[in-house]
Each structure stands twice: as structure tokens, then as C-alpha cells.
Amino acid sequence: MPKKPITKEVYLKWYEDMLFWRRFEDKTSALYIQQKIRGFLHLYNGQEAVLAGSLLAMEHGDKMITAYRNHVQPIGLGEDPRRIMAELMGKVDGTSRGKGGSMHMFSKEHHFYGGHGIVGGQIPLGAGLAFADKYNGKNHVTLTYMGDGAVRQGSFHETMNLAMLWNLPVVFVIENNGYAMGTSVERTANHTEIWKLGLGYEMPCLPVDAMDPVTVYEAMQDAVDRARSGGGPTLIEARTYRYKGHSMSDAQHYRTKEEVAEYQKLDPITIVLDRIKENNYATEEEIETIDQRVKDLVKECVDFAEASPFPDKEELWQHIYVQKDYPFIKE
């Protein structure tokens, strides 16, 4: 497929989407401090261009799966953000009825398959979604995301091989944000060019600058086209950065403030806003209107989640088995 032009509309949508994801998650971290969100909370802050660029290359029916840094992906795919906020607060109107929490967002309706907490666990699942689409003769592609830390798991390497062997319609995206918790990429292998892991499997592979949604989109469009036309998998190393700690309790001794500041100069939201301004795609007023819309929607999400009740304790026993009368041990 020829590349889609990056029009004014695309830029404005990217700006509004990415700003919303950022503000939505800023709000979650405030709610975490108020102990309304508990457990782990891994923010996507800084990595938004990976999602924005990917979404533009996707067609209806294409699928996405990722790890636990997963609040905004289902929103990008069309899930109601109010339900994501409710899930984060453990409320019954959440996407998993309050059972999954921060690490386990799912939206089958919008083709988002989670939301996975065991590092590397989702990688074969992504290839499996693609396997089923191919099996059923469907022309869909599955985008499978993972962190830089996850590529050191056996599950990654086994899946790379099988995906090539069976020519599956899947795109593997390594979101290289520099660190796996406190461990930098260079401390996890004798090489830092992670994309080269594709070479051993003869899988098309490349690095992309993932602070800019345009470069992400271009690489993704090629990869998605290849998969859809029967050309098999691609491995993309999306070079990005996370501005916040790994989860909420992380003193971040493993990096300097200067390093974070350097990357903040490359903030994807700023990049997109600058281009909007350079090209006169929007007036100051129009931009303010977008900002206000974003603010209002975040508030709506919080209001909705606050008003939703916690699940009744009976809910614990629901959705373990499809079988309705499964005989649980209750004594």
C-alpha cells in the first residue's frame, strides 16, 4: 500500500490523542498517590509516538498485544477511556470488571488482547493470534509489543523462529526505552543493536526513531503491508524513552537527571505540536480548545470511575471457568 500522507488531520489527531494519553496517565499517578489506584502502575509517558504511529498503519481487524505498560493502547484502538480509568481503580465498570487492574487491560471488541504481567509472556500469544488469522484465511495483522528487557527471554527467541518457520502475519515491536527496571540495555547483552536479533532468523528487521510518530508510521506501514501480503513477520526496534520511573516506587539511581532532560527535548507531543504550529495547521485558539477537551475528558473519566462501585465479592468467583456450575472448593 502506498504510504498515507501525514496530513493536517493526522497531526491534529496525533496531538489530541497523545496529549490525552499523557494527561490521562498523569491523572492516574495522582490517583495512585491518593491510594485510589494500588499495586503496580507503569506509565507510557514518553513512549506515545510508538502507539500513535502504529495506529495509523493499522486496518480494521488488525490486532494488538503488549505487556503491562498498557493503559493507553486500548484507548487508542477505540475503547472507552472511562472504563480504563474504572479498571485502574478496581471498579466493576472497568474493562475487566475490576479484576485485572493496571497490568491487565483487555478489549476484545477493539482487538486489544492485553495487558500481560509476565515479561515475555505475551510474545508467543501475539504470534498465536496471527496464526489463527492465517489459519482462518483472514487478512489481519497482529502487532506484538515488548520491552527491551523482554527480548532476553526464551519466549522471544522461540517465537521468532516459529513465526518465520510458519510465515505468520505478525509485527514484533521492541519498545526500547533504554531500561528494564534499573537495568540498562547495555548491561543485558554484548550488543545494543537489538533489532539485529532478527538477523539470525532471517527476519526483516530495523531500528526506528520512535520519538517521532512519522518514522514509526513509515516503518510500521511497510511491516504491516509485508505481513498482510503473505511476506511474514518483521522485527522493529522502536527507540524511545520513558520519562517516569519503572513503576511508582523507583528512585531512579540508574540514570541521571541530565539524561532524562535530554530526552525531554525530544518529547513526541512537543514534536507534533511544533509541526502543527510551523505549518499553521491550527491557531493558538484551536490548540487551546483541544487542550480543554482533553482536560474535560480526563475529568469525565475520573468522575465515571469514582461513581462506579467496587465489584461485589461474588465477582471473585466469576469468569474463572466458562462452565457455569463449576464445582469450586469452598471449604
Next chain:
Amino acid sequence: MRIIQFREAVCEAMSEEMRRDERVYLMGEEVAEYNGAYKASKGMLDEFGPKRVIDTPIAELGFAGISVGAAMNGLRPIVEFMTFNFSMVAIDQIINNAAKMYQMSGGQLNVPIVFRGPTASAGQLAATHSQAFESWYANCPGLKVVVPADPYDAKGLLKAAIRDEDPVLVMESEQMYGDKGEVPEEEYIIEIGKAKVKRQGTDVTIVSFGKILKVAFAAAEELEKEGISCEVIDLRSVRPIDYDTIIKSVKKTNRCVIVEEAWPLGAISSELTYMIQKRAFDYLDAPVIRVNTADTPAAYSPTLIEEFLPSPEKVIKAIRAVLYKD
């Protein structure tokens, strides 16, 4: 006596054994430069250097297996899992290699290795991050499984585990690392496989292990106000199990409640109940009752995790039931 935290007791045990024996090393995710995900190896990189305190990538199968191999060739590894939930990625190496090697080689190759880290729930962490696999590992011959519940036991048992010639799992808890307790300055070792009566009582025996003992103690304290006297036994090891200590107590109190943070089917509580009915049948004045987690995965919401976990209220209810007091 000196009071220290659980995590400091763990750190002292590892450090003392590493000073004493060059063959001992510590390996795992974030154990060195980050000082441990839960700071249980704080300062160890500084003291022992990167040769012996080794950060790994996220590759549990790889580093667990490499350490089993190293143990087959004369080293004495301590492998830390950031939590035992992640040991599932490595379980093949533990069950098929570490546990079997001595037997398969007809006694030629033993595997003196320790796998340690936190187990079970730690707040609202949802299904994959709240699991207790003590009974899974305890099911496997060839392994020993130790579950300390206070700093004193943590230190003494971990030192014993490191000196043991067989593979030992030491299962801790994120929710115990900050607990404080008396730990003497002088060296001591606690023999693996000995339960401990941690509270004397006459009316009912409560058997438990690990972090959830806190719930058992809370129930015992509450009931004491009503004049119900609970004896609380800390198993400390779930393979081997010290049946004698339990049977002796049950023969005295004639009643037993087991508190276990794990799913009920095929649990340690099932095993204990079997042995109690077999060896103390005529002494029982009531059926043994257990309080386990729900027969479901853990769930995130506060209302659901509360329903999932054993609580003092649930234990009190069970104790009243064995005393026919409800």
C-alpha cells in the same frame, strides 16, 4: 537482643556464607547495582564485587539453569527470583534438573543450590503476581522447601539452606521484608525441617507458615480475650514437614485449624489433614478445618482480594467451628 529487619537478616545470611565460602555466589535480576528489587542484597555488590554478586537480564530459565550447571561443577549458587511468580519461567530447570540430578546420576552429581525470593500476594497485584507455589515445589521429591516467617528464622534457615548439599527453595514475602525481630549477633544455624511452636495454648492448634502466620497470630490474640487459648505452630519448612510437632500438639488440644495462603486443592493443608487423621484420629474432637485462599486466581479490586485471602475473621470463624462455639 539486637533488632533487625527481615531483609537485613536475609542479607546477613548471604553475606556471612559468602565470606565463609568462596564457592557461594548470588545471581538474579537487580540483585547487584540496584541492591535487590526489595533491597535484600543491599551493599553486597560493594563487598563482594561483580564476580560474585551478579545482575542478570530477564532470563529466568537461563540463569536458573546456568546455576544448576554451576552447582553440578562445584559452585554453590544462590539464585534470586524477583518473585516466585517468575520462577514459572524457570520451573523446568528446578523440577527436571535441580531436583533430579542426584538420583539420575546414581549419586554422582548433587546440586547444592538455593533458589530464593518472595512468594504469594503483596497487595493488589492481580492474578499473575499473587501466587503461592510452596505446595507445587513441596510436591517434588529432591527439593527442600523452606518458608521463614520472622527475621530470626530467615537468617538461620537461609544459612542452613546455603550449606545444604541438596537444592533448597527459600520462599519469603514482600510483606515481610520490613518486619523487625530479634536476631543475635553470634552465628547460628536452624536445622531445616523443624517446625516451631510459636505460641503455647491448650484449646486448639493453629498450623500455618510464611507471611500468613500474621493472620493466625492476630486471630489467636483476639480469641485470647474471650479465654480461648490457641497454640500456634509455624511449620517453617513444607518439605520436609515436621509432622511430629503437629501431631503432638493436636493430641494435646484435640482440635486443629490450618491457615495457608494457597489454593485448596492439593495444598499443604490437605497433606497435613491427611496425616493428622491418620496419626491422631482418636484424639480429634472435631474435624480439622482449613482456611486457604479462595479456589480462584487473585483479583485486583480491594473487595476481591479481601474475599480471596485468609483473614483473622475467617480464622476466628474456623476456630469457633472446631470448638463448636458458633
